[in-house]
Amino acid sequence: xxxxxxxxxxxxxxxxxxxxxxxxxxxxxxxxxxxxxxxxxxxxxxxxxxxxxxxxxxxxxxxxxxxxxxxxxxxxxxxxxxxxxxxxxxxxxxxxxxxxxxxxxxxxxxxxxxxxxxxxxxxxxxxxxxxxxxxxxxxxxxxxxxxxxxxxxxxxxxxxxxxxxxxxxxxxxxxxxxxxxxxxxxxxxxxxxxxxxxxxxxxxxxxxxxxxxxxxxxxxxxxxxxxxxxxxxx
Amino acid sequence: xxxxxxxxxxxxxxxxxxxxxxxxxxxxxxxxxxxxxxxxxxxxxxxxxxxxxxxxxxxxxxxxxxxxxxxxxxxxxxxxxxxxxxxxxxxxxxxxxxxxxxxxxxxxxxxxxxxxxxxxxxxxxxxxxxxxxxxxxxxxxxxxxxxxxxxxxxxxxxxxxxxxxxxxxxxxxxxxxxxxxxxxxxxxxxxxxxxxxxxxxxxxxxxxxxxxxxxxxxxxxxxxxxxxxxxxxxxxxxxxxxxxxxxxxxxxxxxxxxxxxxxxxxxxxxxxxxxxxxxxxxxxxxxxxxxxxxxxxxxxxxxxxxxxxxxxx
Ligand code: HEM
Ligand code: SF4
Numbered sequence: 001x002x003x004x005x006x007x008x009x010x011x012x013x014x015x016x017x018x019x020x021x022x023x024x025x026x027x028x029x030x031x032x033x034x035x036x037x038x039x040x041x042x043x044x045x046x047x048x049x050x051x052x053x054x055x056x057x058x059x060x061x062x063x064x065x066x067x068x069x070x071x072x073x074x075x076x077x078x079x080x081x082x083x084x085x086x087x088x089x090x091x092x093x094x095x096x097x098x099x100x101x102x103x104x105x106x107x108x109x110x111x112x113x114x115x116x117x118x119x120x121x122x123x124x125x126x127x128x129x130x131x132x133x134x135x136x137x138x139x140x141x142x143x144x145x146x147x148x149x150x151x152x153x154x155x156x157x158x159x160x161x162x163x164x165x166x167x168x169x170x171x172x173x174x175x176x177x178x179x180x181x182x183x184x185x186x187x188x189x190x191x192x193x194x195x196x197x198x199x200x201x202x203x204x205x206x207x208x209x210x211x212x213x214x215x216x217x218x219x220x221x222x223x224x225x226x227x228x229x230x231x232x233x234x
Numbered sequence: 235x236x237x238x239x240x241x242x243x244x245x246x247x248x249x250x251x252x253x254x255x256x257x258x259x260x261x262x263x264x265x266x267x268x269x270x271x272x273x274x275x276x277x278x279x280x281x282x283x284x285x286x287x288x289x290x291x292x293x294x295x296x297x298x299x300x301x302x303x304x305x306x307x308x309x310x311x312x313x314x315x316x317x318x319x320x321x322x323x324x325x326x327x328x329x330x331x332x333x334x335x336x337x338x339x340x341x342x343x344x345x346x347x348x349x350x351x352x353x354x355x356x357x358x359x360x361x362x363x364x365x366x367x368x369x370x371x372x373x374x375x376x377x378x379x380x381x382x383x384x385x386x387x388x389x390x391x392x393x394x395x396x397x398x399x400x401x402x403x404x405x406x407x408x409x410x411x412x413x414x415x416x417x418x419x420x421x422x423x424x425x426x427x428x429x430x431x432x433x434x435x436x437x438x439x440x441x442x443x444x445x446x447x448x449x450x451x452x453x454x455x456x457x458x459x460x461x462x463x464x465x466x467x468x469x470x471x472x473x474x475x476x477x478x479x480x481x482x483x484x485x486x487x488x489x490x491x492x493x494x495x496x497x498x499x500x501x502x503x504x505x506x507x508x509x510x511x512x513x514x515x516x517x518x519x520x521x522x523x524x525x526x527x528x529x530x531x532x533x534x535x536x537x538x539x540x541x542x543x544x545x546x547x
Contacts, residue, residue, distance in 0.1 A: 069381075110525065
């Protein structure tokens with residue numbers, strides 16, 4: 001049914017016991033962890049200013065003034081780093097008809113009835129939604145963040161514009177943190193996922209269970225003699 | 235009516251109010267003292283101001299501030315705006331009164347209004363960086379200030395300024411240090427026409443009433459007291475000859491109030507935000523508790539193996 005490839009450069013299957021599948025290159029993983037660390041630091045330093053009960057979090061950054069100073073600079077790192085992830089991942093995150101089917105069976109997703117779900121490519125609908133919402137969120141946070149970056153940009157915006165921006169920034173930051181919770185929870189709940197971003201590999205069983213269309217394509221690429229595909233385990 | 239305030243004694247005087255007299259403290263929950271100090275106020279009678287800027291000089295002097303030498307662009311305002319060092323500024327407006335055909339020179343001493351409901355304090359995220367004493371004085375506590383600029387967004391009068399040197403917020407303190415030992419603000423002391431006077435808020439309102447009556451008798455039918463209710467009243471008030479149009483005085487806010495944007499940011503967003511984060515985290519926790527981990531089975535591994543070995547499944 002699908003005509004496009006679900007396989008990214010570098011993805012490949014290794015025979016063995018268990019079968020292992022390369023999912024993320026070292027560069028993609030480094031890129032991911034820079035983004036992840038930036039996002040966590042931004043959430044911590046931002047939340048510190050968001051609510052008085054969380055002001056103690058400024059202690060992690062060496063005090064209120066330092067937290068205030070460092071936050072927007074980490075924001076710049078996040079924006080650049082996420083841009084890298086965006087160009088790596090956008091293509092396989094394009095929405096497809098089967099994603100609607102998957103989403104319609106969210107109840108089966110949550111109750112682990114994986115066999116009732118359509119076969120999924122490299123990313124399922126949930127992962128795609130995290131990807132696209134984060135893309136949008138980070139652009140909004142960066143844009144509104146610049147408007148409230150007192151030290152360098154306060155002269156360029158009216159106070160009224162800054163009021164709108166700070167409200168948007170606070171609300172969207174909360175959304176970002178909620179999306180982040182979903183993302184991290186999914187990675188923990190679906191056992192075997194975290195290895196994809198640490199070692200870069202998952203087991204064949206994981207791929208079979210959660211991303212079968214991706215696995216099938218990887219295997220059949222090999223049988224058609226394409227460079228990516230099955231290689232004996234080293 | 236106001237004899238010159240006596241010079242203080244050279245003896246050390248204990249301050250009349252302090253930490254125990256806080257009505258509000260930024261980003262903190264405090265219990266205000268049972269008894270409020272008498273509310274104080276500075277009254278600025280715009281109709282009596284001659285624009286000499288003695289108040290500006292006195293402010294710099296008392297608060298040990300130095301303003302940069304500026305550039306004359308053909309207006310009397312000097313400097314051209316409030317700055318981290320200029321906490322009070324004479325703003326000059328040439329107003330053509332179409333009713334009388336007169337050119338009126340409106341001179342307004344701008345600076346912090348010491349709002350009863352201060353937007354700066356509401357917006358401030360740093361505990362204790364902005365405090366409000368029970369006598370109404372709103373003061374910035376610089377050692378607690380983190381330089382985020384939120385007070386600028388909170389203030390309906392566009393008063394606080396962030397220093398480019400130490401990145402902290404500055405504004406008029408109503409000479410809190412002088413008032414604490416029974417003195418009036420430096421600007422009031424320096425004013426040669428007593429256009430600026432200082433006392434209890436009640437006294438100031440009563441005195442303003444006499445001034446307004448006088449102005450009305452001179453043909454200023456709309457003379458009145460500027461003590462805007464939108465911010466709960468202020469502890470710096472103006473007598474204006476045209477109280478119906480405060481905006482003609484170099485843009486003095488007509489019916490100021492804390493921006494609804496700021497109210498939403500500091501109100502609903504805060505509580506809804508923390509609730510949302512808590513709800514998402516709780517959902518994850520409970521879901522894991524109920525459903526358990528989603529584990530790959532050995533059957534999955536077998537199936538993958540068969541697929542990789544080339545057997546059709
Ligand atoms: C992407 C670029 C970003 C920029 C340029 C930026 C900039 C800023 C600035 C200038 C402030 C005001 C405080 C300060 O000066 O430090 C702020 C506050 C804040 N930021 Fe960001 N930020 C960015 C991303 C993020 C992200 C990704 C998050 C959350 C995950 C976040 C969460 C917050 C929060 C919660 C606040 C406090 C808002 C409040 O006080 O209500 N920011 N940000
Ligand atoms: S005028 Fe502005 S800075 Fe002064 S108390 Fe009111 S809100 Fe705060």
